[in-house]
Amino acid sequence: MTRLAVPHFTLRDLWLSTFAAGLALAYGAAVVAAAEDDPWPDLREALFEDRQIQPGDGVIRLEAPYRAYDAAIVPITLAAEMPQTPERYIKTITLIIDNNPAPVAAVFTMTPHSGTAKISTRVRINAYTNVRAVAETSDGMLYMATKFVKASGGCSAPASKDQDKAMARLGRMKLKQSTPVRLGQPNEAQLLISHPNYSGLQMDQVTRHYIPAYFVQDVTISYGNETIMTVEGAISLSEDPSFHFSFVPEGPGALTVEVRDTEDAVFTRSWPVEPEAGS
Amino acid sequence: MILALAVPARAEPLPVREVAKGVYLYQGAHGEATAENHGGIANIGFVVGDASVAVIDSGGSAHQGRRLHEAIRQVTDLPIRYVINTHVHPDHIFGNAAFLADEPDFVGHAKLPRAVAARGAYYLEGLKQRLGSASEGSEVVPPSLTVAERLDLDLGDRVLRLTAHRTAHTDHDLSVYDAVTGTLFAGDLLFRERVPVVDGSLKGWLNVMSELRAIEARRVVPGHGTPTADWPAALDRQESYLRLLRDEIRAVIRDGGTMEQAVASVAAAERDAWLLFDDYNPRNVVTAFTELEWE
Numbered sequence: 001m002t003r004l005a006v007p008h009f010t011l012r013d014l015w016l017s018t019f020a021a022g023l024a025l026a027y028g029a030a031v032v033a034a035a036e037d038d039p040w041p042d043l044r045e046a047l048f049e050d051r052q053i054q055p056g057d058g059v060i061r062l063e064a065p066y067r068a069y070d071a072a073i074v075p076i077t078l079a080a081e082m083p084q085t086p087e088r089y090i091k092t093i094t095l096i097i098d099n100n101p102a103p104v105a106a107v108f109t110m111t112p113h114s115g116t117a118k119i120s121t122r123v124r125i126n127a128y129t130n131v132r133a134v135a136e137t138s139d140g141m142l143y144m145a146t147k148f149v150k151a152s153g154g155c156s157a158p159a160s161k162d163q164d165k166a167m168a169r170l171g172r173m174k175l176k177q178s179t180p181v182r183l184g185q186p187n188e189a190q191l192l193i194s195h196p197n198y199s200g201l202q203m204d205q206v207t208r209h210y211i212p213a214y215f216v217q218d219v220t221i222s223y224g225n226e227t228i229m230t231v232e233g234a235i236s237l238s239e240d241p242s243f244h245f246s247f248v249p250e251g252p253g254a255l256t257v258e259v260r261d262t263e264d265a266v267f268t269r270s271w272p273v274e275p276e277a278g279s
Numbered sequence: 280m281i282l283a284l285a286v287p288a289r290a291e292p293l294p295v296r297e298v299a300k301g302v303y304l305y306q307g308a309h310g311e312a313t314a315e316n317h318g319g320i321a322n323i324g325f326v327v328g329d330a331s332v333a334v335i336d337s338g339g340s341a342h343q344g345r346r347l348h349e350a351i352r353q354v355t356d357l358p359i360r361y362v363i364n365t366h367v368h369p370d371h372i373f374g375n376a377a378f379l380a381d382e383p384d385f386v387g388h389a390k391l392p393r394a395v396a397a398r399g400a401y402y403l404e405g406l407k408q409r410l411g412s413a414s415e416g417s418e419v420v421p422p423s424l425t426v427a428e429r430l431d432l433d434l435g436d437r438v439l440r441l442t443a444h445r446t447a448h449t450d451h452d453l454s455v456y457d458a459v460t461g462t463l464f465a466g467d468l469l470f471r472e473r474v475p476v477v478d479g480s481l482k483g484w485l486n487v488m489s490e491l492r493a494i495e496a497r498r499v500v501p502g503h504g505t506p507t508a509d510w511p512a513a514l515d516r517q518e519s520y521l522r523l524l525r526d527e528i529r530a531v532i533r534d535g536g537t538m539e540q541a542v543a544s545v546a547a548a549e550r551d552a553w554l555l556f557d558d559y560n561p562r563n564v565v566t567a568f569t570e571l572e573w574e
Contacts, residue, residue, distance in 0.1 A: 065539070069561040073569060075538045120537060153405070158398040161479050161566065162450045163390075174573060178535050188535070192572060202397070240569060244537070 039098050040130065047094065047104070048142060053134065056145030058082065060093065060135035064147040071154030073122050073238045078133045080117035084110065090117050092136045097236055099129035101155055101201060105236035113226045115186030115246030122238040124154035124199060156201040159211070159239060166239070169194040171267040173257060183275040186246040191221065193242075193259055193267070199235040216241050218260045223273070224253040249275045290342065292349035293319075298506050299460035299498060301327040301437070303354065305347065307339075307503060309473045309554045312370060314413040317342045318406065321370035321502055324464070325351050326457055328434020331360035334383075335455050335464045336502075337374030340406065341416030344374025359383050361432055363441065364422065365466025365502065366449045367394040368478075369402045375420035386432070387422035388443045388451035395421045426453060444468065446480040447487035448502075454491070461497030463510070471504025474553035474560060475517050481525055481567040488514050488521075520549045524563060528571050538568045 044053070056062070063077035080090050089112050095105040105123050125131075128151070134144045159166070174192040181187050193216060200213030219231040219241075228247040247255070252274055259267040295303040304324040312318040318339020325334045325347070332351055337344045351359065359381040364372045366388070372395075375385060387395075399419035406414045424430075426443045440456045448467040455464040467476070468487060477484065492511040499513050500506045507513045527545040531537075542561045550556050 063539075069542060070565045073538075073565050077537075077539075122538070153401070156401060158394075158401055162446045162483075163393065163397075164450070165446070165480075169573070176535070176572075194573075242572075 039103065040132075043096065043098065043103055047096070048134070051142055053142040053144045056081075056133065056135065056143045059137065059143040060090065060133050060145050062131065062133040062145035062147050064131050064149050066148070066150060068125055068149060068151030068154070071126070071151035072124050072157040074125050074149065074151055074154065075120065075122050076131065077118065077120040077244075078108070078135075079119075080135070084112050084114050084117045086112045089114070089138050090135045091138045093117075093119065094132075094134045094136075095121075095123070096132040096134065097123060097125060097129055098132070099127040100124070100236050101126060101199075102234050102236055104234060106234065107232040109230040109232075111227055111229075113223065113228055113248055115188075115228075115248050118188075118244070118246055119229070120190075120242075120244035122242050123236050124157070124238055125149055125151035125236075126155040126201075127152050155199045155235065159196055159198065159202050166194070166196060171195065171259075171265065173259070173267065173269045175255060175257070175269075175271045177255075177271070177273065181249060181273055181275040183249060183251070186248055187275075188244060188246045189255065191219075191243045191245065191257055192240060193219070194240050195259075195261060197233075197235070197237055197239050197241060201235075213262065215262055216259055217262050218258075219243070220258045221245060221247075222256045223247050223249060224251075228255075249273055251275070290345035290349050292353050293323075293343070293346040295324065295347075295350045295354075298324075298500065299457070299462045302457060302460055302462050302500075303327070303350070304500060304506060305338075305350070306505065307370065309503065311558075312339050312406070312409055314410045317346075317413050318370055318373060318410060319343045321368075321467075322500055322504070322506075323347055323371070323374065324500065325359075326434060326437070326439060326462075327355050327357065328437035330433075330435025331358050333361040333363055333432060333434055333439055333455075334359060334378065335363045336365055336371040336466070337362055337378060339370040340373050340410060340414050341376040341418070342413060344377025345416075347374060348377050360434070361386050361424075361439075363387070363432075363439075363453065363455055364391060365453050365455070365464070366451055367391060367398055367402075368449070368467065369406055371466070371502070372420070373402075373406060373414075373417040376416055376418045379420065384424040385420055385422045386424045386426065386430070386441065386453075388453045389425045389427040390443075390451035391422050391425060391453070394449065394451050395419060444487045444490070445483055447484035448476070449479040452479070452487070456494060456496065461495070463491075463494055463496035463499045465491065465499055465501055467502035469499060469501035469504075469514065470517055471501045471507070471513065472554050473503045474549075474556045474558075475520060475563070476559050477521075477524075477563045477566045481521060481563075481570055485518070485521055485525065488518055516552070520546065520553065523549055524567055525571065528564060528567050529574075532568070532572055532574075538565060541568050
């Protein structure tokens with residue numbers, strides 16, 4: 001699979017390079033460190049080199065709670081503020097959580113078929129941090145929206161509240177479509193993937209060692225032959241990753257999702273979509 | 280002699296009260312764990328038989344555990360044979376360390392060892408941050424005796440019946456029933472006054488509550504809040520909150536709403552009925568939302 005990520009870095013590289021630091025950051029020390037060292041200049045250089053990044057107004061909006069209710073499940077919305085047209089559209093959105101052990105939470109790749117290009121997901125947040133959405137438009141411009149979020153311990157927070165149930169469900173997917181599905185217009189849907197998405201910072205139940213990171217790495221959502229969105233994920237995505245997305249059906253077809261995790265397990269599923277013509 | 284030196288300085292006995300013959304309780308404060316309260320926010324207690332003593336939840340820190348130990352010693356010199364933990368949460372287990380010298384069996388649900396392994400270090404780190412030096416001596420003490428379904432502990436002419444429940448408040452809740460006085464220690468399967476916290480399964484909890492109703496207790500000691508003889512009606516308040524949580528989240532999901540929308544609206548009608556509502560209801564909504572969206 002082609003890596004669509006950021007220049008010079010795939011997410012996995014970045015994750016590996018920051019993993020050792022992440023262990024040290026796993027606990028509250030991260031809060032202190034965050035106040036002293038701003039990781040953004042280094043991150044910015046690693047991810048975007050010296051390219052200009054403009055304010056997100058009119059292009060990309062980021063919604064995040066100022067204070068998280070559960071640091072392991074922080075809802076985040078990335079919303080395009082411009083229409084997705086073949087002439088100009090948002091090509092990628094990189095979701096960055098500055099003070100997380102692996103700051104790049106996900107890279108979303110979109111197409112003109114991505115509807116409103118509004119994405120919601122849920123992330124782990126390990127320390128008080130800036131959260132950033134950097135959108136790259138199809139003409140190669142970068143735009144950034146930033147929010148500060150107060151949360152701590154999300155990456156090392158213990159896995160699953162009902163551990164037996166979670167493992168029994170591994171790989172199961174659920175799609176929720178808004179109805180009726182409208183032809184030729186953006187329609188919203190939510191994809192749920194049952195996966196522990198182990199961060200590598202959680203303690204094993206039996207051995208009392210850290211559970212190796214094991215997470216959803218690639219998600220491809222297609223409608224018919226068209227790719228709607230791909231997601232390159234990492235350890236900052238919450239257990240049971242959830243993605244709200246939108247798509248524009250030009251006729252009846254099927255939404256197909258392919259998920260690959262870091263152990264190369266592949267889960268695929270299709271759901272028929274029956275749009276209402278002329279609605 | 281060397282061992283004696285290791286024994287910490289005498290702690291002030293916890294002000295426990297006898298809620299039924301031989302059943303003693305320290306009622307935790309409704310608040311967050313702090314250095315000032317030594318993590319003492321949960322109800323903890325002990326039951327005295329003819330031959331031995333069982334502790335039911337040991338408190339939120341080693342310091343609080345030592346104070347509970349002193350309180351027991353003011354009542355009886357009988358050996359402390361059992362330290363029962365109703366579940367893994369810090370306010371219920373971090374007093375365990377104060378009882379190590381008694382060499383009791385530490386007793387918990389069959390799934391407690393797993394929860395202790397998964398969460399113990401994380402909780403201990405959190406306790407140190409929150410309590411600072413007041414957390415001193417606290418450590419993770421896993422169970423040595425576990426309960427898969429039921430277990431009777433004989434304290435000498437007094438049998439405690441332990442029941443391991445299916446996933447509810449957590450995935451490893453244990454309740455304790457003292458048949459002599461008809462006292463049910465519900466652990467955090469029952470919250471009174473303070474808003475319940477969902478850390479297992481909302482639907483499971485509602486199911487377990489209907490099982491609890493079948494127990495013919497004369498009084499119930501909740502994990503948080505005031506003990507009462509009003510049983511099983513004492514479950515009603517919690518049940519209406521959990522039902523409202525479930526029904527309103529389901530409605531949001533059915534209408535295609537998001538987690539954020541659910542947080543903003545769900546269970547608002549219960550806001551004035553509970554302490555610490557704004558601190559825990561949003562989190563409950565998040566937790567329950569991730570459960571119910573798989574229906």
